Amino acid sequence: MNDETSNSNDSRTAGQPEVKAGETDVTSGTAKKAATKAPRKKAAAKKATAKKATAKKATAKKAAARKAPAKKASTQTAAKKATAKKAAPKKAAAKRQAKPASVVIVGAGFAGLGMAIRLKQAGVNDFVILERGDRVGGTWRDNTYPGAACDIPSNLYSYSFAPNPEWSRSFSGSNEILDYIHYLVDEFDLEKHIRFNCNVTDLSFQEKAGLWEATLEKGEVVRGRTAVMAQGPLSNASFPNIEGLEEFEGKKIHSARWDHDYDFTGKRVAVIGTGASGIQIVPELVKTVGKLKVFQRTPGWVVPRPDFKTPDWHKKLFKKIPASQKAVRQALFWTHETMAMAVIWNSPLTRVAERLSLAHLHNQVEDDWMRRQLTPDFRIGCKRVLVSNDYYPALQKENAELITWPIARLAPNGIRTSDGVEHQLDCIVFATGFDVSKSGTPFPVKGLDGRRLDEEWHGGAQAYKSINVAGYPNLFLTFGPNSGPGHNSALVYMESQLDYAVKGILRILDGNLKMLNVKEDVQQRHNQRLQKRLAKTNWNSGCKSWYLTEDGFNATMFPGFATQYQRQMAQFEEQDYQLVPA
Numbered sequence: 001m002n003d004e005t006s007n008s009n010d011s012r013t014a015g016q017p018e019v020k021a022g023e024t025d026v027t028s029g030t031a032k033k034a035a036t037k038a039p040r041k042k043a044a045a046k047k048a049t050a051k052k053a054t055a056k057k058a059t060a061k062k063a064a065a066r067k068a069p070a071k072k073a074s075t076q077t078a079a080k081k082a083t084a085k086k087a088a089p090k091k092a093a094a095k096r097q098a099k100p101a102s103v104v105i106v107g108a109g110f111a112g113l114g115m116a117i118r119l120k121q122a123g124v125n126d127f128v129i130l131e132r133g134d135r136v137g138g139t140w141r142d143n144t145y146p147g148a149a150c151d152i153p154s155n156l157y158s159y160s161f162a163p164n165p166e167w168s169r170s171f172s173g174s175n176e177i178l179d180y181i182h183y184l185v186d187e188f189d190l191e192k193h194i195r196f197n198c199n200v201t202d203l204s205f206q207e208k209a210g211l212w213e214a215t216l217e218k219g220e221v222v223r224g225r226t227a228v229m230a231q232g233p234l235s236n237a238s239f240p241n242i243e244g245l246e247e248f249e250g251k252k253i254h255s256a257r258w259d260h261d262y263d264f265t266g267k268r269v270a271v272i273g274t275g276a277s278g279i280q281i282v283p284e285l286v287k288t289v290g291k292l293k294v295f296q297r298t299p300g301w302v303v304p305r306p307d308f309k310t311p312d313w314h315k316k317l318f319k320k321i322p323a324s325q326k327a328v329r330q331a332l333f334w335t336h337e338t339m340a341m342a343v344i345w346n347s348p349l350t351r352v353a354e355r356l357s358l359a360h361l362h363n364q365v366e367d368d369w370m371r372r373q374l375t376p377d378f379r380i381g382c383k384r385v386l387v388s389n390d391y392y393p394a395l396q397k398e399n400a401e402l403i404t405w406p407i408a409r410l411a412p413n414g415i416r417t418s419d420g421v422e423h424q425l426d427c428i429v430f431a432t433g434f435d436v437s438k439s440g441t442p443f444p445v446k447g448l449d450g451r452r453l454d455e456e457w458h459g460g461a462q463a464y465k466s467i468n469v470a471g472y473p474n475l476f477l478t479f480g481p482n483s484g485p486g487h488n489s490a491l492v493y494m495e496s497q498l499d500y501a502v503k504g505i506l507r508i509l510d511g512n513l514k515m516l517n518v519k520e521d522v523q524q525r526h527n528q529r530l531q532k533r534l535a536k537t538n539w540n541s542g543c544k545s546w547y548l549t550e551d552g553f554n555a556t557m558f559p560g561f562a563t564q565y566q567r568q569m570a571q572f573e574e575q576d577y578q579l580v581p582a
């Protein structure tokens with residue numbers, strides 16, 4: 001694994017636009033200690049150190065090369081430093097006149113941390129990560145419900161530049177994924193860059209200064225020459241729009257805000273939602289509750305989960321011969337790529353996948369009526385394909401009941417369904433997903449000439465290659481519009497985004513640019529092509545899903561193989577951008 005040279009940020013500060021007084025030093029914010037330690041052992045650390053040494057040399061070379069064009073500005077900075085030294089009595093005031101960071105990153109989930117790692121490896125060290133929570137981890141900090149786990153194998157649902165030879169299972173649980181995230185923080189020394197409890201409420205581009213300003217909930221403004229929005233596609237829990245939501249007097253728990261103090265033993269519990277989280281929660285809850293009622297609106301396609309404990313010899317082999325783990329990752333990658341032909345487009349493989357899923361249903365559910373209730377009426381892939389071995393068996397436990405009548409409203413003691421029954425409950429678990437920014441932004445984002453991204457996106461979000469938006473210079477999005485995978489690991493897509501963003505950021509910093517702004521017509525053409533391709537996908541084949549806006553616009557998914565996405569992101573085509581020097 002690589003690391004960075006510790007002094008390479010000098011080359012960044014050299015070319016920075018003018019600094020205003022009264023700003024907080026974003027790079028010296030006190031970061032809270034990462035909660036847990038690395039999941040891996042000494043062997044990995046040794047290997048990492050060796051790699052680091054090589055990487056450091058390479059990074060130092062790169063950083064030195066980048067310093068050259070900024071030499072003049074460097075001299076100015078040195079002069080400024082000398083002046084500051086002379087003005088000793090004003091030292092305290094001067095301390096507060098911090099410089100803007102090279103990069104402001106919003107969010108310390110996989111994407112924000114991955115961004116930080118890639119920046120460090122590229123020699124950019126003066127960045128700050130603003131995280132609204134009090135710990136890192138994003139999805140895996142928030143989703144701690146019983147049964148929470150990834151549904152893409154861990155060897156693929158991890159960063160290729162930070163392999164973990166010690167995954168305990170093929171599909172790891174949320175705790176282990178969170179440990180891996182903490183390991184990333186430790187291994188790449190990210191803690192000092194993170195500022196916790198910093199909820200970004202506004203992001204505005206200051207054209208004159210060529211700076212992004214992130215306003216925090218408490219009023220503080222953090223400035224950066226570039227900004228990365230890594231606030232996560234699924235980080236804001238959403239409750240359904242059901243009448244009487246506030247009237248229910250029992251316990252309400254959202255899957256992404258689990259209450260570990262609540263004792264479910266013997267309770268009458270409802271689970272609303274049978275998507276990816278719901279089907280993981282049900283098999284666990286059914287073990288402890290008195291009665292479990294599962295409220296299903298639409299049954300999903302469920303396929304078997306090839307989950308097994310990692311044999312010790314695998315771990316040893318991965319540690320001893322890292323190429324063996326790479327080979328496994330490659331095999332998993334290509335297996336998932338093949339699945340694209342079943343889930344993204346309507347092909348003969350789609351029929352095969354549907355038959356496999358129906359056979360799974362037949363094998364696991366004996367009762368004809370129940371099977372009918374659980375048979376989807378839309379094409380596989382249109383919604384996220386569910387992966388489970390224990391969901392169907394759990395539904396057939398004596399204390400479980402599948403309810404398919406639509407929910408009419410919540411009442412003080414339970415849920416009323418449209419058949420007139422009131423289901424008496426102690427607790428309702430909402431496995432109802434997240435507010436996904438398909439036609440808005442999670443906080444106001446303001447670009448050139450007073451443009452507001454939520455207004456521009458109200459009909460459906462659009463970007464260039466999912467990462468830049470015309471009129472919002474020097475801004476990079478992770479999991480921006482049309483970057484979602486339906487068949488492969490989100491982290492594969494994320495890596496491509498991170499590397500693309502690094503290229504753009506280096507172009508801005510090294511070229512001393514005030515603005516790197518994607519051209520409007522380039523963005524438009526890109527989206528016309530995307531939407532044409534999306535029209536032919538299973539996602540747009542008529543089912544209702546969180547991938548689409550209310551009026552059916554697909555602003556979330558990438559209509560292609562992961563390899564096509566990687567290819568799209570591999571080239572940074574400068575001619576697609578307007579470059580404005582500082």
Ligand SMILES: Cc1cc2nc3c(=O)[nH]c(=O)nc-3n(C[C@H](O)[C@H](O)[C@H](O)COP(=O)(O)OP(=O)(O)OC[C@H]3O[C@@H](n4cnc5c(N)ncnc54)[C@H](O)[C@@H]3O)c2cc1C
Nearest residue numbers: 107109110111132138139150151152200231232235489490
């Ligand atoms: C239960 C669950 C299981 C999943 N399983 C898989 C899987 O198996 N495979 C797969 O490919 N994908 C999976 N995903 C998708 C998953 O979201 C992504 O894989 C990935 O974790 C997203 O990382 P992220 O960093 O983009 O977002 P997040 O992990 O959501 O991190 C975003 C961070 O930004 C912070 N933040 C948000 N808003 C602000 C703000 N205004 N100011 C400051 N900080 C802010 C949040 O607190 C959070 O820490 C799953 C998602 C969920 C919910």
